[in-house]
Structures are given as C-alpha cells and as structure tokens.
Amino acid sequence: MAKKVTAPPEPKGPRRLGRHTVVRLTTYYLAAALVLLILTTLVPQQQVTPMQGGPTGMADAIDWLRWRLALLPAGAPRWADATVQMVAALLLVLPLAFTYVRTRTRVKYDHSLIQTVVMLPIVITAILVVVQDSLALAFSLAGIVAAVRFRNNLREAGDAVYIFGSIGIGFATGIHAIDVALSLSLVFVLLELTLWKLNFGTEFDDTFKRLCMPSGADLAEPQANVGDVPTPSDGNGRKGADVSLESDPRATVLRVYVLDAGGARPAIERVLERDAKHWAALGAEEGEGTAGGGVLEYRVRPRKSVGLDALRDNLLSEGAPHVIATDEAAPLQRL
C-alpha cells in the first residue's frame, strides 16, 4: 500500500531577509576584497617589473606600489600561488554557504551539502592550478561533476545550483580569474537571496496565482496527502497524520508488539501524545492464528525531554498488559 508524503510546509507570513544578513554580507565582501587585494599584492602570480624613474600615471603608480609591496617580486612559486588561489576560493564561497543556511529550513537543510559547497572550489582550484592548459582539465571537470552527482543525493533541484556555483568559483579561481569568481559569488548570492525572499516558484499556489490566475479566482483545495496511512483510534489524526515525519531524520519507526491491538492502541497513543513531539501511525500487522495480537507500527519523533528509551519504557509500562515489546525497525514493506 503506497503512502504519499509531502514536504513540511514553510512557515506562513512574509519573509524577512533581515538587516543583519545584508550588513554581514556587505561587510564580509568588503573585507574579503581587501584580503584578496593584499594577498595578490604580496604574492603576485607573475614577476613584477621594477620601474625606472618612478610612476608617471595612475596605472604606473599602482604597478610601482605592487612592486614595492610584493614579498615575492620575482613571481610566486606554484605552491604559494595555489595557496593564495585556494584562500581566495574559500573566502568567496563562504557567502554561498551562509546564504544556503539562511534560506533553508531546518528540515531542508543538508549539512553534507554545506561541506561540499565549501570544500569543492578549494579542491577544484588546486586541481586547476596543476592541470591548467591541459586536456586533463576537461576530464577533471567531468570527474568532479560525476563525483558530486553520485555521492550527493540532492534533496531538491535548488541544491544543484549551489553545487554548480561552487564549481564555478573553483574554476574561476583555479585559472586565476579571481575577478570572475568574485563576480560570480556576488551575483549568485544576490540572486539566490532575492529569489528566496520573493519565494518565487517555491510554493505552487503562490506561483500559480502570480503567473496564471486571473485576479480574484480561487485555487482548488489541495488534495489530502496522507494516502491510506491509518489514523489514530480517535479518528481525527491530529498528530497521527503528521506525514512531515517521513523526512525528519530524528524520527524513528517503532514496532509495538501487542497482545490485543484494540486494547493497546488507546494506551499507546496516549503515551505518544504525551512523550512524542510528532508521531504518525504507519500500519498494522496481525499475527498468525491470533485474535487481535500483532504489530502496530508508528513513526515517532520523541520529545527531547523524554528521549526514545524512556518513551519505549513508558509504552511497556503504561501499555501493559496489552503491549509486550517495542522495537526500532524499518517500515513495513507491505501492509
């Protein structure tokens, strides 16, 4: 029996980007630009030619200043150059990570993706500094994309954009195009924050209203998405129909073995109402040759103050004599 599940709803109300976010990002970019300017001045990629007779124009003055300040005026060795480029990649990709966290909910947030986004451009930078102007560059790109695609199970299409953004920054810094990387980083962050703020395309209803609906028309009520999931014995399914648990990594599937399902269910659900933050009844399996005995299966996210162990203990003690055992398990394959 298939169970349809929807993602948890976004919090209602207008989204606020927040002054702190804008101020932090602006400050960060200014500081990053300063650091990058200092780094590239102190450790120039190519040899800085000393000038004869002093600077005559603005461009000459900048070159003269760079020559005077350069720690390695003869041009940085490859390792030093690579280090500068990688630091540049890190500095420029951090706002992407910040934006990702800012624009994702707790449920949608994927910590492994954050690590990928931050680390990927640094790795790519190092690779490209080494294989620049080489046929291997093309193969390395293919390898990077394949590795990310097969190792990271992206939760939504929007996550892929972050992967491409970090790859782009990495490639730009890898071929010493820091200006391009900076530009990409800025544009990316601005665009992503704007799209998130406008909630554009995220909610079907809102997008449909904006693009397709004549003014004043109503959308049809959305279909219930709980499928055939059994609801609790009280019938209203207030918590029992909380299908958002499907994507909650802190939720556990509990198999509750009972002597009498009819007698056990109210006691079990009393405990779940009290000790679980969310729970949903998943199914039931009757034991062979028994009258009412079998397994009741629930997806449960225990309250932090209670914990799973105490919740299981309470099911055993308060569900007696009907409840005989509780076990964590994979969901029933068939109901």
Next chain:
Amino acid sequence: MPITAEMSALVAPVGEGDHALGPADARVTLVEYGDFECPSCGATYPVLREVRRAFGPNLRFVFRHFPLRDSHPHAEAAAEASEAAAAQGKFWEMHDRLFEHQAALDGRALARHARKAGLDVERFERELGAGAHAGRVARDVESGRTSGVRGTPSLFINGVRYSGPRDRASLVAALAAAAIASAGVA
C-alpha cells in the same frame, strides 16, 4: 546421537537454580546455552541485551553453560568463574564482563575480571582452583545435551528450540509471536 523431534524442546525446565533475568511470570522465557569463549555467543550477546530491553518485564532471560571444551580452551574456566561470581551474588556482572572481554579469559584475566566486578578475589581464586563449581557447569551441559544442544549459542523460546536468524528484529518477532501464542492459549 541423532537429534530427534523431542530433542528440539527444552527438556530441563527453568527452575530456581538457573541464572535468570526478569520475573518468573514473564510472558515469554528465552533460554540461552552459551559459551563465554564462543565468538557467535559474543556476537549474540549485544543482540540479546537489545532484545531484553525491547521486552522489559515481559521477558525472562536464562543463561545456561555449554562450554565447548574442544575448541575453546578457556571456556570451561570462564564458566566456572561466572559460577564463582554467582556464589558471591554477581553472576550477571561477570557474565557481561566475560562476553565483553572474550579475548582475555586466561587465569590472570579471570582474576582481573573478578576484581573489576567487585568480588572477593581470594575466595574467587580458591573456589576456581578447587573446581568448586565444575559440577554446576556440568549439570548445565548435561541438560543441554538432553535437549539436543550441540553448539552455541542455542536458544529456546518458551521451551521450544529457536533456529531462526539471531538478529534483533527476528528474535523480537519470534519472542513476541511466542508471547502472543501463549496468551491465546491461556
């Protein structure tokens, strides 16, 4: 001796002399014939802890000795060591330590386990040296043989030999089925 149908049942019923965890009137009783040096028993030990946790007071768990002397040179001494601990009221502490330190079961290690378990080590070593508990271990072995036990771990659920998978989910399901069946009979 060929194994017959009768021998798949537990011949010696659980009694006062057994080492048991859980109430005597529990809905289901699980008996293990085990060997402290047996790797399979060591692998089953944490599973059985989880199973006990799953059932709480609805399960009575009984451990009986079945040291495989031929393949496990320290198994007999370890079994007697657990009995020496039982004489001081600490069978289960020793049982857990022995399964958690299966690689260290020689004489010195047993004394160390006894000290860590809070036993009177002098008395423990004296009883172990004199073989004071060898008869108790032998009785368990004999009861196992009469029930058809040939290897370890051998499990009996409500007196019936369990030969299914020894993972947690399978064991919990089998024990629950036995409990439900016995409730239906009652």
